Amino acid sequence: MKFKSREITDGVNVTPTHPLKELCILVGGIVGTLVAIFFVLGWIAGWLVAKIPAKYEEKLGRLYAYAFADSTHSKELDAAEAYLQDIVDRLAADLPEKRFPYRVSIHCSQQANAFAIPGGQIVILSELLKQVQSEQELAMVLGHEIGHHVNRDHLRGLGRSLAIMTVMMAIGVSEQSGMAQKVANYTGNLLLLRYSRSAEMAADNVGFQLVQYHYAKPHGALDLFKTFEKLVPKSATKFPAWGLTHPHPQARFQRLRERLTKSSASQHERKPLAAGIFANICESKADSDNK
Amino acid sequence: MLLTNLESIPNRRVVEHYGLVTGSSIRAKHVGRDFMAGLKNIVGGELRGYTELINESRQQAIERMTQQAESLGANAIINVRFSTSAIMAGAAELFAYGTAVKLG
Amino acid sequence: MDALINLGIFVALLCVGYLAGTLAERNHYRRIRRRERASRNFPVFTDNDTKNLSGMQEAFLASGSIVVSVDYFKRFLANLRNLVGGRLSSYESLLDRGRREAMLRMKEDARRRGGHFIVNARLETSAIGNMQNNKNKVTCVEVLAYGTAIRLTNPELLAGKS
Numbered sequence: 001m002k003f004k005s006r007e008i009t010d011g012v013n014v015t016p017t018h019p020l021k022e023l024c025i026l027v028g029g030i031v032g033t034l035v036a037i038f039f040v041l042g043w044i045a046g047w048l049v050a051k052i053p054a055k056y057e058e059k060l061g062r063l064y065a066y067a068f069a070d071s072t073h074s075k076e077l078d079a080a081e082a083y084l085q086d087i088v089d090r091l092a093a094d095l096p097e098k099r100f101p102y103r104v105s106i107h108c109s110q111q112a113n114a115f116a117i118p119g120g121q122i123v124i125l126s127e128l129l130k131q132v133q134s135e136q137e138l139a140m141v142l143g144h145e146i147g148h149h150v151n152r153d154h155l156r157g158l159g160r161s162l163a164i165m166t167v168m169m170a171i172g173v174s175e176q177s178g179m180a181q182k183v184a185n186y187t188g189n190l191l192l193l194r195y196s197r198s199a200e201m202a203a204d205n206v207g208f209q210l211v212q213y214h215y216a217k218p219h220g221a222l223d224l225f226k227t228f229e230k231l232v233p234k235s236a237t238k239f240p241a242w243g244l245t246h247p248h249p250q251a252r253f254q255r256l257r258e259r260l261t262k263s264s265a266s267q268h269e270r271k272p273l274a275a276g277i278f279a280n281i282c283e284s285k286a287d288s289d290n291k
Numbered sequence: 292m293l294l295t296n297l298e299s300i301p302n303r304r305v306v307e308h309y310g311l312v313t314g315s316s317i318r319a320k321h322v323g324r325d326f327m328a329g330l331k332n333i334v335g336g337e338l339r340g341y342t343e344l345i346n347e348s349r350q351q352a353i354e355r356m357t358q359q360a361e362s363l364g365a366n367a368i369i370n371v372r373f374s375t376s377a378i379m380a381g382a383a384e385l386f387a388y389g390t391a392v393k394l395g
Numbered sequence: 396m397d398a399l400i401n402l403g404i405f406v407a408l409l410c411v412g413y414l415a416g417t418l419a420e421r422n423h424y425r426r427i428r429r430r431e432r433a434s435r436n437f438p439v440f441t442d443n444d445t446k447n448l449s450g451m452q453e454a455f456l457a458s459g460s461i462v463v464s465v466d467y468f469k470r471f472l473a474n475l476r477n478l479v480g481g482r483l484s485s486y487e488s489l490l491d492r493g494r495r496e497a498m499l500r501m502k503e504d505a506r507r508r509g510g511h512f513i514v515n516a517r518l519e520t521s522a523i524g525n526m527q528n529n530k531n532k533v534t535c536v537e538v539l540a541y542g543t544a545i546r547l548t549n550p551e552l553l554a555g556k557s
Contacts, residue, residue, distance in 0.1 A: 003438045003512075005435050005436045005438075008428075008431050008432065008435065010428065011491075013487060013490070013491045014484075014487045014488045014491050015482065015484035015487055017484055019413070019417075019468070019469065019472060019484075019485055020413075022472060022476075022484065022485070023468075023472055023475075026472065026475040026476060026479065027475065029479065030475060030478060030479065293454065293455070294455065294456040295454050295455070295456055295515075295543040296456060296515050296517065296541060296542060296543050297443050297445060297454070297514065297515050297543045298443060299445075300454050301445040301448040301451045301454065301545070302448070302449075302451055328464070328535075331464065332464050332466075332467070332534070332535070333408060333411060333412050333415075333466065333467045334411065334412060334415035334416050334419060334466050334467075335412070335415075335416040335419060335420070335463075335464055335465050335466030335467075335469065335489075336416070336419040336420070336423065336463065336464070336466075337423075337461055337462065337463050337496070338462045338463065338464055338535055341462035341523075341535065341537075342460060342461050342462045345460060345462060345523075345537055346460060349458075349460070349539075371456060371541075372517075373458075373519060373539055373541060374519065374521075375519065375521040375523070375537055375539065376521060377521065377522060377523045383521075383523045383537075
Protein backbone atom coordinates (compact mmCIF):
# COMPACT_ATOMS: atom_id res chain seq x y z
CA MET A 1 0.00 0.00 0.00
CA LYS A 2 1.34 3.35 -0.99
CA PHE A 3 0.24 6.80 0.04
CA LYS A 4 -0.52 8.97 -2.97
CA SER A 5 -1.05 12.66 -2.42
CA ARG A 6 -3.89 13.75 -4.72
CA GLU A 7 -5.36 17.12 -5.49
CA ILE A 8 -7.89 18.03 -2.80
CA THR A 9 -11.56 17.89 -3.70
CA ASP A 10 -13.39 20.92 -2.41
CA GLY A 11 -16.89 21.73 -1.31
CA VAL A 12 -18.57 18.34 -1.54
CA ASN A 13 -20.16 18.95 1.83
CA VAL A 14 -21.60 22.36 1.03
CA THR A 15 -24.72 23.07 -1.02
CA PRO A 16 -23.91 25.68 -3.65
CA THR A 17 -27.30 27.49 -3.31
CA HIS A 18 -26.87 31.20 -2.69
CA PRO A 19 -28.09 32.06 0.83
CA LEU A 20 -30.01 35.14 -0.37
CA LYS A 21 -31.92 33.02 -2.85
CA GLU A 22 -32.80 30.60 -0.08
CA LEU A 23 -33.92 33.49 2.11
CA CYS A 24 -36.25 34.79 -0.60
CA ILE A 25 -37.77 31.38 -1.20
CA LEU A 26 -38.27 30.73 2.50
CA VAL A 27 -39.64 34.15 3.42
CA GLY A 28 -41.88 34.23 0.36
CA GLY A 29 -43.17 30.75 0.99
CA ILE A 30 -43.82 31.21 4.69
CA VAL A 31 -45.42 34.64 4.39
CA GLY A 32 -47.49 33.48 1.42
CA THR A 33 -48.73 30.46 3.32
CA LEU A 34 -49.55 32.55 6.39
CA VAL A 35 -51.48 35.08 4.33
CA ALA A 36 -53.38 32.32 2.55
CA ILE A 37 -54.23 30.62 5.84
CA PHE A 38 -55.24 33.97 7.29
CA PHE A 39 -57.71 34.74 4.54
CA VAL A 40 -59.16 31.26 4.46
CA LEU A 41 -59.60 31.34 8.23
CA GLY A 42 -61.06 34.83 8.10
CA TRP A 43 -63.59 33.67 5.58
CA ILE A 44 -64.47 30.62 7.68
CA ALA A 45 -64.67 32.73 10.84
CA GLY A 46 -66.95 35.25 9.13
CA TRP A 47 -69.20 32.45 7.94
CA LEU A 48 -69.34 30.80 11.34
CA VAL A 49 -69.94 34.04 13.21
CA ALA A 50 -73.22 34.59 11.42
CA LYS A 51 -74.39 31.27 12.84
CA ILE A 52 -73.68 32.00 16.50
CA PRO A 53 -77.10 32.17 18.27
CA ALA A 54 -77.87 35.33 20.18
CA LYS A 55 -78.11 33.34 23.40
CA TYR A 56 -74.44 32.28 23.24
CA GLU A 57 -73.33 35.73 22.25
CA GLU A 58 -74.95 37.14 25.35
CA LYS A 59 -73.16 34.56 27.49
CA LEU A 60 -69.88 35.50 25.86
CA GLY A 61 -70.64 39.16 26.48
CA ARG A 62 -71.08 38.56 30.19
CA LEU A 63 -67.48 37.34 30.38
CA TYR A 64 -66.28 40.64 28.99
CA ALA A 65 -68.68 42.78 30.96
CA TYR A 66 -66.87 41.94 34.19
CA ALA A 67 -63.90 43.98 33.12
CA PHE A 68 -66.07 47.11 32.84
CA ALA A 69 -68.32 46.55 35.82
CA ASP A 70 -68.03 49.53 38.16
CA SER A 71 -69.15 48.77 41.69
CA THR A 72 -70.11 52.31 42.69
CA HIS A 73 -72.71 54.16 40.69
CA SER A 74 -73.17 57.81 41.47
CA LYS A 75 -76.37 59.67 40.65
CA GLU A 76 -74.61 61.66 37.95
CA LEU A 77 -73.36 58.49 36.31
CA ASP A 78 -76.84 56.96 36.29
CA ALA A 79 -78.29 60.12 34.76
CA ALA A 80 -75.62 60.23 32.06
CA GLU A 81 -76.16 56.56 31.23
CA ALA A 82 -79.90 57.09 30.95
CA TYR A 83 -79.27 60.01 28.60
CA LEU A 84 -77.01 57.90 26.40
CA GLN A 85 -79.43 54.99 26.51
CA ASP A 86 -82.15 57.27 25.24
CA ILE A 87 -80.05 58.26 22.22
CA VAL A 88 -79.15 54.63 21.52
CA ASP A 89 -82.80 53.56 21.72
CA ARG A 90 -83.81 56.24 19.27
CA LEU A 91 -80.96 55.38 16.88
CA ALA A 92 -81.61 51.65 17.01
CA ALA A 93 -85.39 51.93 16.72
CA ASP A 94 -85.38 51.76 12.92
CA LEU A 95 -82.83 48.98 12.51
CA PRO A 96 -84.40 46.26 10.36
CA GLU A 97 -83.09 43.35 12.39
CA LYS A 98 -82.24 43.41 16.08
CA ARG A 99 -80.78 40.38 17.80
CA PHE A 100 -80.93 41.91 21.26
CA PRO A 101 -81.58 45.27 22.90
CA TYR A 102 -78.54 47.54 22.91
CA ARG A 103 -77.41 48.61 26.35
CA VAL A 104 -74.95 51.38 26.93
CA SER A 105 -72.70 51.88 29.97
CA ILE A 106 -70.02 54.34 30.99
CA HIS A 107 -66.64 53.21 32.24
CA CYS A 108 -64.32 55.65 33.98
CA SER A 109 -60.98 55.89 32.19
CA GLN A 110 -58.32 58.35 31.08
CA GLN A 111 -58.55 57.10 27.50
CA ALA A 112 -61.01 58.42 24.95
CA ASN A 113 -62.50 55.36 23.35
CA ALA A 114 -65.61 53.19 23.01
CA PHE A 115 -66.15 49.47 22.51
CA ALA A 116 -68.78 47.10 21.23
CA ILE A 117 -69.00 44.05 23.47
CA PRO A 118 -70.72 40.80 22.44
CA GLY A 119 -74.33 40.62 23.57
CA GLY A 120 -75.41 44.09 22.49
CA GLN A 121 -73.39 46.04 25.02
CA ILE A 122 -71.71 49.35 24.28
CA VAL A 123 -69.09 50.76 26.64
CA ILE A 124 -68.03 54.39 26.45
CA LEU A 125 -64.98 55.60 28.35
CA SER A 126 -65.60 58.75 30.35
CA GLU A 127 -62.77 60.74 28.76
CA LEU A 128 -64.47 60.53 25.36
CA LEU A 129 -67.68 62.01 26.83
CA LYS A 130 -65.73 65.02 28.03
CA GLN A 131 -64.33 65.59 24.52
CA VAL A 132 -67.53 65.55 22.47
CA GLN A 133 -69.21 68.89 21.73
CA SER A 134 -72.68 68.16 20.39
CA GLU A 135 -75.36 65.52 20.45
CA GLN A 136 -74.69 64.66 16.82
CA GLU A 137 -71.10 63.78 17.68
CA LEU A 138 -72.28 61.58 20.49
CA ALA A 139 -74.82 59.94 18.21
CA MET A 140 -72.05 59.30 15.70
CA VAL A 141 -69.96 57.48 18.34
CA LEU A 142 -72.93 55.39 19.46
CA GLY A 143 -74.01 54.76 15.87
CA HIS A 144 -70.49 53.60 15.04
CA GLU A 145 -70.58 51.04 17.87
CA ILE A 146 -74.07 49.92 16.82
CA GLY A 147 -72.54 49.48 13.38
CA HIS A 148 -69.98 47.08 14.87
CA HIS A 149 -72.83 45.13 16.42
CA VAL A 150 -74.81 45.02 13.19
CA ASN A 151 -71.77 43.77 11.28
CA ARG A 152 -70.77 41.46 14.17
CA ASP A 153 -67.16 42.69 13.90
CA HIS A 154 -66.27 42.01 17.50
CA LEU A 155 -67.09 38.32 17.10
CA ARG A 156 -65.32 38.09 13.78
CA GLY A 157 -62.15 39.58 15.23
CA LEU A 158 -62.33 37.24 18.19
CA GLY A 159 -62.81 34.18 15.99
CA ARG A 160 -60.03 35.25 13.70
CA SER A 161 -57.42 35.87 16.38
CA LEU A 162 -58.31 32.57 18.03
CA ALA A 163 -57.85 30.78 14.72
CA ILE A 164 -54.52 32.51 14.05
CA MET A 165 -53.23 31.57 17.48
CA THR A 166 -54.19 27.96 16.90
CA VAL A 167 -52.41 27.84 13.54
CA MET A 168 -49.26 29.45 14.92
CA MET A 169 -49.15 26.96 17.74
CA ALA A 170 -49.71 24.14 15.29
CA ILE A 171 -46.75 25.06 13.10
CA GLY A 172 -44.67 25.46 16.24
CA VAL A 173 -43.94 29.17 16.10
CA SER A 174 -44.11 29.37 19.87
CA GLU A 175 -41.40 26.73 20.21
CA GLN A 176 -38.96 28.29 17.79
CA SER A 177 -36.46 30.86 18.87
CA GLY A 178 -37.40 34.53 18.83
CA MET A 179 -36.62 35.70 15.33
CA ALA A 180 -39.01 33.57 13.33
CA GLN A 181 -41.70 34.27 15.88
CA LYS A 182 -41.14 38.00 15.59
CA VAL A 183 -41.60 37.90 11.84
CA ALA A 184 -44.78 35.86 12.17
CA ASN A 185 -46.12 38.24 14.80
CA TYR A 186 -45.45 41.35 12.73
CA THR A 187 -47.20 39.99 9.66
CA GLY A 188 -50.08 38.70 11.77
CA ASN A 189 -50.56 42.04 13.54
CA LEU A 190 -50.45 44.07 10.36
CA LEU A 191 -53.10 41.89 8.80
CA LEU A 192 -55.30 42.17 11.87
CA LEU A 193 -55.01 45.97 11.81
CA ARG A 194 -55.78 46.10 8.14
CA TYR A 195 -58.81 43.96 8.74
CA SER A 196 -60.18 46.12 11.52
CA ARG A 197 -59.72 49.20 9.32
CA SER A 198 -62.18 48.10 6.67
CA ALA A 199 -64.53 47.08 9.47
CA GLU A 200 -64.19 50.55 11.03
CA MET A 201 -65.14 52.16 7.73
CA ALA A 202 -68.19 49.92 7.46
CA ALA A 203 -69.20 50.78 11.02
CA ASP A 204 -68.79 54.49 10.17
CA ASN A 205 -71.22 54.03 7.31
CA VAL A 206 -73.86 52.41 9.50
CA GLY A 207 -73.36 54.99 12.24
CA PHE A 208 -73.63 57.94 9.90
CA GLN A 209 -76.70 56.51 8.23
CA LEU A 210 -78.41 56.22 11.61
CA VAL A 211 -77.50 59.80 12.45
CA GLN A 212 -78.89 60.97 9.12
CA TYR A 213 -82.18 59.23 9.85
CA HIS A 214 -82.65 60.84 13.20
CA TYR A 215 -81.19 64.30 12.88
CA ALA A 216 -82.42 66.75 10.33
CA LYS A 217 -78.99 68.38 10.44
CA PRO A 218 -76.37 65.59 10.57
CA HIS A 219 -73.36 67.77 9.68
CA GLY A 220 -72.38 68.12 13.30
CA ALA A 221 -71.53 64.42 13.46
CA LEU A 222 -68.50 65.05 11.30
CA ASP A 223 -67.05 67.35 13.97
CA LEU A 224 -66.30 64.15 15.85
CA PHE A 225 -63.37 63.50 13.58
CA LYS A 226 -62.00 66.95 14.23
CA THR A 227 -62.22 66.14 17.92
CA PHE A 228 -60.39 62.88 17.28
CA GLU A 229 -57.72 64.55 15.25
CA LYS A 230 -56.73 66.54 18.32
CA LEU A 231 -56.36 63.30 20.27
CA VAL A 232 -54.19 61.52 17.71
CA PRO A 233 -50.55 61.67 18.81
CA LYS A 234 -48.23 63.63 16.54
CA SER A 235 -46.10 60.58 15.69
CA ALA A 236 -49.15 58.96 14.09
CA THR A 237 -49.34 61.65 11.42
CA LYS A 238 -45.75 60.99 10.45
CA PHE A 239 -46.34 57.26 10.04
CA PRO A 240 -49.96 57.31 8.93
CA ALA A 241 -52.08 54.20 8.81
CA TRP A 242 -49.54 51.96 10.57
CA GLY A 243 -49.83 52.29 14.28
CA LEU A 244 -53.51 53.13 14.69
CA THR A 245 -56.35 50.75 15.37
CA HIS A 246 -58.73 53.10 13.60
CA PRO A 247 -58.16 54.77 10.24
CA HIS A 248 -56.88 58.30 10.39
CA PRO A 249 -59.68 60.76 11.38
CA GLN A 250 -58.92 62.90 8.35
CA ALA A 251 -59.58 59.99 5.99
CA ARG A 252 -62.82 59.09 7.77
CA PHE A 253 -64.00 62.69 7.65
CA GLN A 254 -63.33 62.98 3.92
CA ARG A 255 -65.28 59.85 3.11
CA LEU A 256 -68.40 60.80 5.02
CA ARG A 257 -68.19 64.39 3.88
CA GLU A 258 -68.42 63.22 0.27
CA ARG A 259 -71.47 61.12 1.06
CA LEU A 260 -73.13 64.05 2.73
CA THR A 261 -72.78 66.40 -0.23
CA LYS A 262 -74.20 63.69 -2.46
CA SER A 263 -77.28 62.94 -0.35
CA SER A 264 -78.46 66.19 1.20
CA ALA A 265 -77.24 69.72 1.56
CA SER A 266 -78.30 70.51 5.10
CA GLN A 267 -76.65 73.43 6.75
CA HIS A 268 -74.10 73.06 9.49
CA GLU A 269 -75.89 73.21 12.82
CA ARG A 270 -75.28 71.50 16.13
CA LYS A 271 -77.71 70.32 18.71
CA PRO A 272 -76.21 71.08 22.11
CA LEU A 273 -75.74 68.44 24.76
CA ALA A 274 -77.92 68.40 27.85
CA ALA A 275 -76.14 70.98 29.99
CA GLY A 276 -73.45 69.72 32.33
CA ILE A 277 -74.59 66.15 32.04
CA PHE A 278 -71.09 64.67 31.83
CA ALA A 279 -69.40 67.09 34.19
CA ASN A 280 -69.14 65.05 37.39
CA ILE A 281 -69.67 61.48 36.30
CA CYS A 282 -66.28 60.19 37.32
CA GLU A 283 -65.15 62.55 40.06
CA SER A 284 -65.44 60.13 42.99
CA LYS A 285 -64.14 57.30 40.87
CA ALA A 286 -61.06 59.26 39.80
CA ASP A 287 -60.27 59.97 43.43
CA SER A 288 -60.34 56.31 44.37
CA ASP A 289 -58.28 55.43 41.30
CA ASN A 290 -55.56 57.82 42.31
CA LYS A 291 -55.21 56.10 45.62
CA MET B 292 3.88 9.46 29.85
CA LEU B 293 2.99 8.26 26.40
CA LEU B 294 -0.49 9.04 25.13
CA THR B 295 -2.02 7.47 22.05
CA ASN B 296 -5.41 6.63 20.68
CA LEU B 297 -4.06 3.44 19.11
CA GLU B 298 -4.80 0.07 20.66
CA SER B 299 -1.11 -0.64 20.96
CA ILE B 300 2.15 1.10 20.34
CA PRO B 301 3.91 -0.25 17.27
CA ASN B 302 7.03 -2.29 18.05
CA ARG B 303 6.38 -2.21 21.80
CA ARG B 304 4.68 -4.74 23.99
CA VAL B 305 2.15 -4.14 26.73
CA VAL B 306 3.35 -5.96 29.83
CA GLU B 307 0.74 -4.83 32.36
CA HIS B 308 -2.84 -3.48 32.13
CA TYR B 309 -4.19 -1.16 34.85
CA GLY B 310 -7.65 -0.54 33.46
CA LEU B 311 -9.60 2.61 32.70
CA VAL B 312 -8.33 6.05 33.68
CA THR B 313 -10.41 9.17 33.28
CA GLY B 314 -9.95 12.91 33.47
CA SER B 315 -12.65 15.53 33.31
CA SER B 316 -12.93 19.25 33.58
CA ILE B 317 -16.12 21.29 33.61
CA ARG B 318 -15.92 24.90 32.58
CA ALA B 319 -18.50 27.59 32.82
CA LYS B 320 -18.39 30.53 30.44
CA HIS B 321 -16.02 33.39 31.07
CA VAL B 322 -17.81 36.70 31.53
CA GLY B 323 -15.43 38.80 29.44
CA ARG B 324 -14.95 36.21 26.74
CA ASP B 325 -18.63 35.47 26.64
CA PHE B 326 -19.38 39.11 25.93
CA MET B 327 -16.92 39.13 23.04
CA ALA B 328 -18.29 35.83 21.80
CA GLY B 329 -21.79 37.33 21.87
CA LEU B 330 -20.60 40.12 19.58
CA LYS B 331 -18.71 37.71 17.36
CA ASN B 332 -21.83 35.61 17.12
CA ILE B 333 -23.41 38.29 14.91
CA VAL B 334 -20.77 38.02 12.22
CA GLY B 335 -19.94 34.36 12.74
CA GLY B 336 -16.59 32.64 12.36
CA GLU B 337 -14.16 31.31 14.90
CA LEU B 338 -14.77 32.27 18.53
CA ARG B 339 -11.12 32.39 19.50
CA GLY B 340 -11.79 32.99 23.18
CA TYR B 341 -13.87 29.87 23.37
CA THR B 342 -11.33 27.82 21.44
CA GLU B 343 -8.65 28.75 23.95
CA LEU B 344 -10.94 28.19 26.90
CA ILE B 345 -11.85 24.73 25.70
CA ASN B 346 -8.27 23.83 24.88
CA GLU B 347 -7.17 24.82 28.38
CA SER B 348 -9.93 22.75 29.90
CA ARG B 349 -9.10 19.77 27.76
CA GLN B 350 -5.47 20.08 28.74
CA GLN B 351 -6.56 19.99 32.35
CA ALA B 352 -8.64 16.88 31.73
CA ILE B 353 -5.63 15.19 30.12
CA GLU B 354 -3.44 16.17 33.08
CA ARG B 355 -5.89 14.67 35.50
CA MET B 356 -6.04 11.46 33.50
CA THR B 357 -2.25 11.34 33.38
CA GLN B 358 -2.03 11.87 37.14
CA GLN B 359 -4.33 8.97 37.71
CA ALA B 360 -2.30 6.78 35.39
CA GLU B 361 0.93 7.75 37.12
CA SER B 362 -0.48 6.88 40.51
CA LEU B 363 -1.26 3.44 39.10
CA GLY B 364 2.33 3.05 37.98
CA ALA B 365 1.65 3.19 34.25
CA ASN B 366 4.00 4.66 31.69
CA ALA B 367 1.48 4.98 28.85
CA ILE B 368 -2.22 5.47 28.16
CA ILE B 369 -3.55 3.74 25.09
CA ASN B 370 -6.88 4.02 23.32
CA VAL B 371 -7.42 7.58 24.50
CA ARG B 372 -10.85 9.03 23.66
CA PHE B 373 -12.27 12.51 24.10
CA SER B 374 -15.79 13.71 24.50
CA THR B 375 -17.37 17.11 24.97
CA SER B 376 -20.85 17.64 26.29
CA ALA B 377 -22.83 20.75 27.04
CA ILE B 378 -24.25 19.96 30.45
CA MET B 379 -26.17 23.21 30.87
CA ALA B 380 -26.48 26.49 29.07
CA GLY B 381 -23.08 28.16 29.23
CA ALA B 382 -21.10 25.23 30.65
CA ALA B 383 -19.35 22.31 29.01
CA GLU B 384 -17.64 19.21 30.24
CA LEU B 385 -14.39 18.12 28.61
CA PHE B 386 -13.75 14.47 29.23
CA ALA B 387 -10.79 12.24 28.38
CA TYR B 388 -10.46 8.54 29.04
CA GLY B 389 -8.16 5.68 28.10
CA THR B 390 -6.49 2.51 29.28
CA ALA B 391 -3.44 2.82 31.53
CA VAL B 392 -0.74 0.29 30.69
CA LYS B 393 2.92 -0.44 31.30
CA LEU B 394 4.93 -0.88 28.14
CA GLY B 395 7.86 -3.22 28.09
CA MET C 396 -43.11 52.92 16.94
CA ASP C 397 -41.32 50.44 19.17
CA ALA C 398 -42.09 47.75 16.67
CA LEU C 399 -40.51 49.82 13.90
CA ILE C 400 -37.32 50.35 15.92
CA ASN C 401 -37.09 46.67 16.71
CA LEU C 402 -37.63 45.82 13.08
CA GLY C 403 -34.91 48.29 12.10
CA ILE C 404 -32.39 46.77 14.52
CA PHE C 405 -33.29 43.32 13.30
CA VAL C 406 -32.82 44.21 9.64
CA ALA C 407 -29.54 46.01 10.41
CA LEU C 408 -28.23 42.95 12.26
CA LEU C 409 -29.24 40.77 9.34
CA CYS C 410 -27.36 42.99 6.88
CA VAL C 411 -24.25 43.22 9.07
CA GLY C 412 -24.38 39.49 9.68
CA TYR C 413 -24.73 38.73 6.01
CA LEU C 414 -22.00 41.06 4.74
CA ALA C 415 -19.44 40.47 7.48
CA GLY C 416 -20.26 36.78 7.65
CA THR C 417 -19.86 36.23 3.91
CA LEU C 418 -16.60 38.14 3.88
CA ALA C 419 -15.21 36.25 6.88
CA GLU C 420 -16.24 32.94 5.40
CA ARG C 421 -14.64 33.65 2.06
CA ASN C 422 -11.38 34.66 3.76
CA HIS C 423 -11.45 31.62 5.99
CA TYR C 424 -11.98 29.28 3.03
CA ARG C 425 -9.11 30.93 1.21
CA ARG C 426 -6.82 30.31 4.20
CA ILE C 427 -8.06 26.75 4.57
CA ARG C 428 -7.38 25.95 0.91
CA ARG C 429 -3.90 27.42 1.04
CA ARG C 430 -2.97 25.47 4.13
CA GLU C 431 -4.53 22.28 2.83
CA ARG C 432 -2.43 22.55 -0.28
CA ALA C 433 0.66 23.16 1.84
CA SER C 434 0.03 20.13 4.02
CA ARG C 435 -1.06 17.87 1.19
CA ASN C 436 1.89 15.57 1.64
CA PHE C 437 1.27 15.02 5.32
CA PRO C 438 -0.73 11.77 5.45
CA VAL C 439 -3.64 11.23 7.81
CA PHE C 440 -5.13 7.77 8.16
CA THR C 441 -8.24 6.70 9.97
CA ASP C 442 -7.12 3.08 10.33
CA ASN C 443 -5.08 1.79 13.22
CA ASP C 444 -3.21 -0.91 11.36
CA THR C 445 0.34 -0.33 12.55
CA LYS C 446 1.41 -3.94 13.08
CA ASN C 447 3.80 -3.94 10.18
CA LEU C 448 5.15 -0.48 10.77
CA SER C 449 8.90 -0.45 11.01
CA GLY C 450 11.31 2.27 11.94
CA MET C 451 9.02 4.06 14.41
CA GLN C 452 10.86 6.33 16.75
CA GLU C 453 8.05 7.94 18.72
CA ALA C 454 4.26 8.02 19.00
CA PHE C 455 2.27 10.83 20.57
CA LEU C 456 -1.22 12.27 20.64
CA ALA C 457 -1.80 15.19 18.26
CA SER C 458 -4.95 17.25 18.34
CA GLY C 459 -6.52 20.36 16.92
CA SER C 460 -9.75 22.04 17.85
CA ILE C 461 -11.85 25.06 16.98
CA VAL C 462 -15.07 26.68 18.17
CA VAL C 463 -17.02 28.22 15.30
CA SER C 464 -20.30 30.01 15.18
CA VAL C 465 -22.60 30.93 12.35
CA ASP C 466 -23.52 34.54 11.60
CA TYR C 467 -26.82 36.23 12.46
CA PHE C 468 -28.15 36.02 8.93
CA LYS C 469 -27.52 32.32 8.54
CA ARG C 470 -28.94 31.61 11.95
CA PHE C 471 -32.12 33.42 10.95
CA LEU C 472 -32.20 31.42 7.74
CA ALA C 473 -31.80 28.22 9.71
CA ASN C 474 -34.64 29.22 12.02
CA LEU C 475 -36.90 29.82 9.04
CA ARG C 476 -35.81 26.55 7.48
CA ASN C 477 -36.61 24.84 10.75
CA LEU C 478 -40.26 25.86 10.39
CA VAL C 479 -40.54 24.18 7.03
CA GLY C 480 -38.02 21.38 7.33
CA GLY C 481 -35.54 20.17 4.76
CA ARG C 482 -31.82 20.55 4.29
CA LEU C 483 -30.24 23.15 6.56
CA SER C 484 -27.79 24.28 3.95
CA SER C 485 -26.82 27.42 5.84
CA TYR C 486 -25.20 25.34 8.58
CA GLU C 487 -23.33 23.06 6.19
CA SER C 488 -20.53 25.49 5.56
CA LEU C 489 -20.14 26.08 9.30
CA LEU C 490 -19.45 22.42 9.98
CA ASP C 491 -17.35 22.05 6.85
CA ARG C 492 -15.14 24.97 7.89
CA GLY C 493 -14.90 23.69 11.44
CA ARG C 494 -13.86 20.16 10.45
CA ARG C 495 -11.29 21.25 7.89
CA GLU C 496 -9.80 23.82 10.25
CA ALA C 497 -9.58 21.30 13.11
CA MET C 498 -7.90 18.74 10.84
CA LEU C 499 -5.40 21.35 9.70
CA ARG C 500 -4.60 22.27 13.28
CA MET C 501 -4.09 18.63 14.15
CA LYS C 502 -1.70 18.21 11.24
CA GLU C 503 0.15 21.37 12.20
CA ASP C 504 0.39 20.22 15.82
CA ALA C 505 1.80 16.86 14.74
CA ARG C 506 4.27 18.42 12.34
CA ARG C 507 5.47 20.99 14.88
CA ARG C 508 6.19 18.24 17.38
CA GLY C 509 8.12 16.22 14.83
CA GLY C 510 5.53 13.71 13.61
CA HIS C 511 5.61 12.38 10.10
CA PHE C 512 2.08 11.08 9.74
CA ILE C 513 -1.06 10.47 11.74
CA VAL C 514 -2.88 7.21 12.25
CA ASN C 515 -6.25 6.49 13.84
CA ALA C 516 -7.50 10.01 13.24
CA ARG C 517 -10.86 10.78 14.84
CA LEU C 518 -13.20 13.73 14.52
CA GLU C 519 -15.62 14.77 17.18
CA THR C 520 -18.30 17.48 16.91
CA SER C 521 -20.28 18.87 19.77
CA ALA C 522 -22.71 21.73 20.10
CA ILE C 523 -21.94 23.96 23.03
CA GLY C 524 -24.18 26.55 24.57
CA ASN C 525 -27.30 26.01 22.54
CA MET C 526 -29.32 24.17 25.09
CA GLN C 527 -33.06 24.52 24.55
CA ASN C 528 -34.19 27.59 22.69
CA ASN C 529 -32.60 30.24 24.79
CA LYS C 530 -32.31 32.98 22.21
CA ASN C 531 -29.69 35.00 24.03
CA LYS C 532 -27.26 32.14 24.27
CA VAL C 533 -24.26 31.92 22.03
CA THR C 534 -24.79 29.04 19.66
CA CYS C 535 -21.65 27.42 18.39
CA VAL C 536 -20.04 24.16 17.48
CA GLU C 537 -16.78 22.72 18.70
CA VAL C 538 -14.87 20.39 16.42
CA LEU C 539 -11.99 18.34 17.79
CA ALA C 540 -9.65 16.32 15.58
CA TYR C 541 -7.19 13.98 17.21
CA GLY C 542 -5.01 11.05 16.30
CA THR C 543 -1.70 9.39 17.02
CA ALA C 544 1.22 11.08 15.34
CA ILE C 545 4.10 8.80 14.42
CA ARG C 546 7.68 9.89 14.11
CA LEU C 547 9.89 7.70 12.00
CA THR C 548 13.60 7.16 12.31
CA ASN C 549 13.87 7.43 8.59
CA PRO C 550 11.23 9.73 7.05
CA GLU C 551 12.13 8.55 3.56
CA LEU C 552 10.34 5.32 4.40
CA LEU C 553 7.09 7.28 4.65
CA ALA C 554 6.22 6.89 1.01
CA GLY C 555 6.35 3.17 1.53
CA LYS C 556 4.15 2.78 4.56
CA SER C 557 2.96 -0.79 4.20
